[in-house]
Amino acid sequence: MGKITGFLEYPRELPPYQPVEERLKHFREFTLELAEEKVREQGARCMDCGIPFCHQGCPLHNLIPEWNDLVYRGRWRDAAARLHATNNLPEVTGRVCPAPCEAACVINIQHAPVTIRHIEKEIAERAFAHGWAEPRPPASRTGKRIAIVGSGPAGLAAAQQLARAGHTPIVYEKQDRIGGLLRYGIPDFKLEKWILDRRLEQMRAEGVEFRTGVNVGVDLDGGQLLADHDAVLLAGGAAVPRDLPVPGRELGGIHFALEYLEQANRRVAGDPIPEEALIDARDKRVVVIGGGDTGSDCVGTANRQGAREVIQFELLPQPPEEPAPGTWPNWPMVLRTSTSHEEGCAREWSVATKSFSGSGGRVTHLHGVRVEWTEPDESGRREMVEVPDSAFTLEVDLVLLAMGFLHPERKGLLEQLGVALDARGNVAVDGRFRTSVERVYAAGDMHRGASLVVWAIAEGRQAAAAIDADVRA
Numbered sequence: 001m002g003k004i005t006g007f008l009e010y011p012r013e014l015p016p017y018q019p020v021e022e023r024l025k026h027f028r029e030f031t032l033e034l035a036e037e038k039v040r041e042q043g044a045r046c047m048d049c050g051i052p053f054c055h056q057g058c059p060l061h062n063l064i065p066e067w068n069d070l071v072y073r074g075r076w077r078d079a080a081a082r083l084h085a086t087n088n089l090p091e092v093t094g095r096v097c098p099a100p101c102e103a104a105c106v107i108n109i110q111h112a113p114v115t116i117r118h119i120e121k122e123i124a125e126r127a128f129a130h131g132w133a134e135p136r137p138p139a140s141r142t143g144k145r146i147a148i149v150g151s152g153p154a155g156l157a158a159a160q161q162l163a164r165a166g167h168t169p170i171v172y173e174k175q176d177r178i179g180g181l182l183r184y185g186i187p188d189f190k191l192e193k194w195i196l197d198r199r200l201e202q203m204r205a206e207g208v209e210f211r212t213g214v215n216v217g218v219d220l221d222g223g224q225l226l227a228d229h230d231a232v233l234l235a236g237g238a239a240v241p242r243d244l245p246v247p248g249r250e251l252g253g254i255h256f257a258l259e260y261l262e263q264a265n266r267r268v269a270g271d272p273i274p275e276e277a278l279i280d281a282r283d284k285r286v287v288v289i290g291g292g293d294t295g296s297d298c299v300g301t302a303n304r305q306g307a308r309e310v311i312q313f314e315l316l317p318q319p320p321e322e323p324a325p326g327t328w329p330n331w332p333m334v335l336r337t338s339t340s341h342e343e344g345c346a347r348e349w350s351v352a353t354k355s356f357s358g359s360g361g362r363v364t365h366l367h368g369v370r371v372e373w374t375e376p377d378e379s380g381r382r383e384m385v386e387v388p389d390s391a392f393t394l395e396v397d398l399v400l401l402a403m404g405f406l407h408p409e410r411k412g413l414l415e416q417l418g419v420a421l422d423a424r425g426n427v428a429v430d431g432r433f434r435t436s437v438e439r440v441y442a443a444g445d446m447h448r449g450a451s452l453v454v455w456a457i458a459e460g461r462q463a464a465a466a467i468d469a470d471v472r473a
Helices: 036-044 062-073 076-084 090-096 100-104 108-109 116-129 153-164 193-205 222-227 258-269 293-304 414-419 454-473
Strands: 145-149 168-173 209-212 231-234 254-257 287-288 308-314 346-349 353-361 360-371 385-387 393-397 398-399 403-407 438-442
Touching: 036 062, 036 116, 062 076, 062 116, 076 116, 090 193, 090 454, 100 108, 100 116, 108 193, 145 153, 145 222, 153 168, 153 193, 153 454, 222 414, 231 414, 231 454, 254 258, 258 293, 258 398, 287 293, 293 308, 293 398, 308 353, 360 398, 438 454
Parallel strands: 145 168, 145 231, 168 209, 231 438, 254 398, 287 308, 287 398, 308 346
Antiparallel strands: 353 360, 360 385, 360 393
16 A cells, blocks of 8 residues: 555645735635645555554545555546545545544654545545546436435435435425535635535436425424425534523624624625624624634634634633643544634633623623633543632623534424434434434434534435435335
């Protein structure tokens, strides 16, 4: 696999980015090209390790060593075939996945893993550029109709798999465009939407039906949906965000992150936004509460909108810069600095927000306190303790709550179907993604809670395989 001595001969190399001052002027992707020879060299770094731990790191179990070797040898079409054998959306994961496969790479023991994610993106882009990603409609149809509620990565992956198996998947999406969080949750500077539209055209040609503007459970009763289809897959995501129930939360200028990001994506798409509903960071001091990927996306978006200052607060302590000994090949808890952080952001850890105050119904100040975390007890839990005399007040103009998501929306569809929930409020399933209601399945964030795009694709594929087997039985 690869070149046996490649990891010794070639250093890890990623494509460069546009300078910060240039990329902040637009919402397009800003990764520059890496010469094909350089990409092939990166493929050569994939060593002939006895156990490819990257398989363990990747929820899709992508055939990573195989397509790395094919790239090294210049066999791009074969590499595309191996990549698409396990991943319906490699052009997406090649852009937005945090790459747990790289964390598990054997060479990452020396902190210089194979550039798996970038190679994946290069393969996917060449597949489309050379016509290798052509539609693959089935030779015959089964006549089975499968309803898929939600058009995020889980729903799309399941729909494509079911269509190729000969069934007729109908994807119901409450928004006006297909894509779920890929469309309205991820900024264009990370994932331009023509990339998504390109894949959707392939899926339509394979027989996937898309119905937008249908909020199942509101516009269409869940029981009727089940009666009209041979099976139903719930793939609507974990839509309920974690709130911050402190005094002053009701003031104007405090928004959930996804509300802000969705509107920003709509503005990039050219949708008109009424002036009274506009959420704009221009010339504002913006505070993002939450230190994860969604918070980072808010930082990048606010900077592109012309924010005067961006500050990001995280309740937890700052992670270490190096992984703890013995972490590999598991995902390490380390400090991560995104390209959005590099564009301009003050980051502070161990900060708790106590309240907001304002004037004229709009937020003007955030009142916070520094906290410390105790050593873990016997159960592994840590207690948060406020640092004496550390209270502070900060002038703010816009506050974005990016503290994660709790569980799927229960009212409407889930109540109508009567599916059982687990202890966290997600849809409970068995080992074949079947819920407590016959012919109803669930996958992705609606089942596992807020997680990675790659996990959603993996579960969508697995659920589709289970549905295919059951409707044929």
